[in-house]
Amino acid sequence: MHNYSNVFRRFLISYIIILIIPSIGGYMSYRTSISVTQALSIENSVTQLQKSQDILERRMAEVEGFTRQLAINKQLSVLMNERDNSTNVYGIWNTMQNVLTSGQTNDFLQDYYIYLANYNLILTSGSTYRPEHFYEVFHYNDLSLNEWRKEFLEKTHRSEIRPLSPFVERTIQTSVITYMQSLPLDSFKDSSPAVVIVNIDEKVISSMLTGLTERYGGWVHVSDENGNTIVQQGEDAPYISKLAADPAFDKNKVSQFYEDDLVITTRSGKNGWVYQAGIPRSVLLENANRIKYRSWAITGGTLLLGLLVGLVLAYRNSAPINRLVGVMREQFGKEETPERDSFDFLSGNIADMITKNKQLENELGRQLPLIRDAFLKRLIAGEFESRDEIIYAAEQADIQLGPGAGYAGVIQISGYSGMDSVEILNELNASRLLLKQALSEREPAVLTTDTGSDKVAALFLAGEGSPAEEKRISQIMESLTGYLSEEYRMTIQAGLGDHFATVNEASRSYEQAKQALEYTVYVNKKGMLWSREAGIENTTYYYPLDTEQRLISTVRAGELEEAKRIINEIFAQNFGQRELSVEMKHQLVGEMKGTFLKLLDQKTFLESPLFENTKRRIIDIDFSDPLESIREELHNIMEEMCSFVVSKKKDAHILIIRQMYQYTAEMYADAELTLYRVAEHVERPEKYISQLFKEVTGVNYSDHLVKVRMDQAATLLKESNYTVDEIAARVGYNSSHSFRRAFKRLTGISPSTYRQSHIE
Known part of the structure; x- marks a missing residue:
C-alpha cells in the first residue's frame, strides 16, 4: 500500500500543479475585471456630478441674465430715476404686474425682490414693503435689521452671492443662498438706486443634485471659492469640515477614497465653486463585489472538480506502473528496499536486463555493416517518418550524419548492362568494392551502399549548399573517374542531385541523381552530371x-x-x-x-x-x-x-456618421465649427469623411450643418424673445446678414417674417 501511494502521490502532485497554474491566470483576470468595473463606476459617478454641475451653473446664469434684463427695463428705470417727493403709485403697481412676474418660469426666481432706494421701498410680486416690515416677514437668522440694511440694501453689488444661510420665510425655517445685483449695472458708488435680491432655497438646488444621493445614498456638498457652503445634502457639516481640514485629502484629485466614501471633486471654471460628492464604497463597488463572489464560487467549484479529476487520473496512471512493478517482482524475485521507490526499482531492473544481454550487443556488433547498409537504403528510399527516427537509426548503425545536409549521387560501372553470369557478378562485386574504397580515400565522410549489381549510391555530407562545395565534389568525381580508368580500366558514369538541407530530404536528392544518371546514360556521356544540367523537365511553381x-x-x-x-x-x-x-x-x-x-x-x-x-x-x-x-x-x-470585411466597413461607416451627427448637434452654436474640426473629432481624414457623408446621407456636410442651425433658429424664433441678431449668434453665425440670407434660402422667408407668421 505504501508503494502504491508513493506513485499515486507523484502523479497527483503533478496534476495539482497543472491545476494551480491556470487558476493563477484566472485570478489575475479576475483582478483586472474588478479594476475595470471599479473604474467604470467611478467614471459614471464623475459624469453624474458634472452633469449636475452644468445644470446648476446654467440656472445661475439664467438668474444673472434675468437681473441684466431688469437693468434695461424701461418701467423700472423710470422708478429708479424719479427724484420728486411724490409717489408714483401707478408706476409701482405697473412694475409689480409686468416686471416682477416675468421670472416666475424659473424655480430659481420664485423668491426675489427689488429695493428702490429713492422710495425706500421693497417690491415683490405680490406686495410692497418698507424694509422694516419686510424684515419682520423675511429675515436671516444671523443678521439684525440694521446689519441686513447695510449689507444688502445700502451697498453696491456686482453679481454677488451670499453663501448658504439660515432664513425665516413667514415663520417657516429654511436655508437660502442669496444673489445680489445693483441697478443700473454700472453703479460704482457706495450705494445704488436699486438692488435686485434673489433668494434661492436650498431645497431647489438640492433637487438638482438628488441624482447622486438617491442613486447611491451618498452626500453632496457645494461651496464657493472661499470654502463657504452653498448647498449640502446627505451628510453633516462636521464631516465636511473634517475632510477639508485633513492634509491627507488631496483637493486637486477628481476622485479618491476617504474613509468609507469615494469623494469626487470638481471645480467650476466660471464662478470657482467646488462640487464634492461622496459615494459609499459598498454601493460603488456593488457590481465589482457581485463579480468577486461569483468568481470565487466558480473558481472554488472548478478547483474541486479539477481535484476530483486529478485523483481519478492519478489512480489510472499509477496503476500500470504498479502492475509493472509487480511483474518485475515476480520475474526477478526482488523487493524494493525502503530507501528505493518504485521508479528506482524499475530502472535498476532494466539496467540489469541490459547488462545481462551483452551477447545480444556483440551479435549486433557483428551485424553492424548490414545495419549500416540497411539504414542507408531506407534513408535514400525515404522510408523514415521523422528526423528523430533517422537520428536514432543512424546512432544504432554507428553513422555520423554531421550537419545532416549534403548531396546524393548514383555511380554506375559502365559496360556491364544486360550481363548476369556468375563471372560477371563476381567481377562487379570486386569493381564495386574498388570503387567504394577509392571514393572513401578521396572523401572519408562519404556514405555508400549498393543499389544494384553495377550501381553504388553515395551521400556526400556537407554544410550549406554552395558553388564552392559543388565544385569540390565535381573535382572528387573527376579524380575518381581518372583513377579508376587508369588503374583498373574501369569506366564509370554518375549523376548528382541538388543539395538537401536536412536528412529527411536525402531521398529527394537521390531521385534527382537517378534521373541525372539516366540522362547521362541516354546521351552516353562519360563522367558525372548534375541534375540541373540534365534535360529533365523540373519546372517549379510561380508564387512570388x-x-x-x-x-x-x-x-x-x-x-x-x-x-x-x-x-x-x-x-x-x-x-x-x-x-x-x-x-x-x-x-x-x-x-x-x-x-x-x-x-x-x-x-x-x-x-x-x-x-x-x-x-x-x-x-x-x-x-x-x-x-x-x-x-x-x-x-x-x-x-x-x-463579404464579412464589407459588412464591417458598413458598420464602421454608420458609426462615423452617427458621431458626426452627434457632434454637430452639440457644437452647431460654435461659429468655428468646420469639417476639419469634425474630422479631428472622429479621427478620420477630412476628405474621407466628406466623401463618406455625401455617400451615406446623400447631402454635403455643409448643407447638413446649415439645416441643423436653421432648425434650431426656427425653434428660437417661435419659442424665445431673443432678437434676430442674438439668435444668429446662438446658432453659430458671426454675421446676422449671413444668417438672414441662409435662413431665407432654406425656408423661403426672412427670420422676421417667420416669427411674425408664427405669432399670428
Whole structure:
C-alpha cells in the first residue's frame, strides 16, 4: 500500500500543479475585471456630478441674465430715476404686474425682490414693503435689521452671492443662498438706486443634485471659492469640515477614497465653486463585489472538480506502473528496499536486463555493416517518418550524419548492362568494392551502399549548399573517374542531385541523381552530371512573395473581384504556361492554403464568427482535387471573407456618421465649427469623411450643418424673445446678414417674417 501511494502521490502532485497554474491566470483576470468595473463606476459617478454641475451653473446664469434684463427695463428705470417727493403709485403697481412676474418660469426666481432706494421701498410680486416690515416677514437668522440694511440694501453689488444661510420665510425655517445685483449695472458708488435680491432655497438646488444621493445614498456638498457652503445634502457639516481640514485629502484629485466614501471633486471654471460628492464604497463597488463572489464560487467549484479529476487520473496512471512493478517482482524475485521507490526499482531492473544481454550487443556488433547498409537504403528510399527516427537509426548503425545536409549521387560501372553470369557478378562485386574504397580515400565522410549489381549510391555530407562545395565534389568525381580508368580500366558514369538541407530530404536528392544518371546514360556521356544540367523537365511553381502580399491586402480590403483576378492569374501562370509535376502542384496548393490560414489569423478575422468554419474549409482542400475545384473553393472562401470585411466597413461607416451627427448637434452654436474640426473629432481624414457623408446621407456636410442651425433658429424664433441678431449668434453665425440670407434660402422667408407668421 505504501508503494502504491508513493506513485499515486507523484502523479497527483503533478496534476495539482497543472491545476494551480491556470487558476493563477484566472485570478489575475479576475483582478483586472474588478479594476475595470471599479473604474467604470467611478467614471459614471464623475459624469453624474458634472452633469449636475452644468445644470446648476446654467440656472445661475439664467438668474444673472434675468437681473441684466431688469437693468434695461424701461418701467423700472423710470422708478429708479424719479427724484420728486411724490409717489408714483401707478408706476409701482405697473412694475409689480409686468416686471416682477416675468421670472416666475424659473424655480430659481420664485423668491426675489427689488429695493428702490429713492422710495425706500421693497417690491415683490405680490406686495410692497418698507424694509422694516419686510424684515419682520423675511429675515436671516444671523443678521439684525440694521446689519441686513447695510449689507444688502445700502451697498453696491456686482453679481454677488451670499453663501448658504439660515432664513425665516413667514415663520417657516429654511436655508437660502442669496444673489445680489445693483441697478443700473454700472453703479460704482457706495450705494445704488436699486438692488435686485434673489433668494434661492436650498431645497431647489438640492433637487438638482438628488441624482447622486438617491442613486447611491451618498452626500453632496457645494461651496464657493472661499470654502463657504452653498448647498449640502446627505451628510453633516462636521464631516465636511473634517475632510477639508485633513492634509491627507488631496483637493486637486477628481476622485479618491476617504474613509468609507469615494469623494469626487470638481471645480467650476466660471464662478470657482467646488462640487464634492461622496459615494459609499459598498454601493460603488456593488457590481465589482457581485463579480468577486461569483468568481470565487466558480473558481472554488472548478478547483474541486479539477481535484476530483486529478485523483481519478492519478489512480489510472499509477496503476500500470504498479502492475509493472509487480511483474518485475515476480520475474526477478526482488523487493524494493525502503530507501528505493518504485521508479528506482524499475530502472535498476532494466539496467540489469541490459547488462545481462551483452551477447545480444556483440551479435549486433557483428551485424553492424548490414545495419549500416540497411539504414542507408531506407534513408535514400525515404522510408523514415521523422528526423528523430533517422537520428536514432543512424546512432544504432554507428553513422555520423554531421550537419545532416549534403548531396546524393548514383555511380554506375559502365559496360556491364544486360550481363548476369556468375563471372560477371563476381567481377562487379570486386569493381564495386574498388570503387567504394577509392571514393572513401578521396572523401572519408562519404556514405555508400549498393543499389544494384553495377550501381553504388553515395551521400556526400556537407554544410550549406554552395558553388564552392559543388565544385569540390565535381573535382572528387573527376579524380575518381581518372583513377579508376587508369588503374583498373574501369569506366564509370554518375549523376548528382541538388543539395538537401536536412536528412529527411536525402531521398529527394537521390531521385534527382537517378534521373541525372539516366540522362547521362541516354546521351552516353562519360563522367558525372548534375541534375540541373540534365534535360529533365523540373519546372517549379510561380508564387512570388509580392503576389502573396497583394492577395492578402486585397482580401483584407474586401475587394473580391481583384482577389479573384489574382487567383486566376496564379493558376494561369502555373497550369497554363508551365508544366508542373504532381509534387510541384501539391507544393503550390499547400503554399496557397498557408496564405489563407495566415490571412485568417489576422485580427480582422480572428474574432469573427466565420473563423472556425473557414479554417476547416481551408484545411479540407485536398491536393488531389481537380484544379478547377480547388480554384472554385478558394473563390468561395474569398467571397465569404470579403463579404464579412464589407459588412464591417458598413458598420464602421454608420458609426462615423452617427458621431458626426452627434457632434454637430452639440457644437452647431460654435461659429468655428468646420469639417476639419469634425474630422479631428472622429479621427478620420477630412476628405474621407466628406466623401463618406455625401455617400451615406446623400447631402454635403455643409448643407447638413446649415439645416441643423436653421432648425434650431426656427425653434428660437417661435419659442424665445431673443432678437434676430442674438439668435444668429446662438446658432453659430458671426454675421446676422449671413444668417438672414441662409435662413431665407432654406425656408423661403426672412427670420422676421417667420416669427411674425408664427405669432399670428
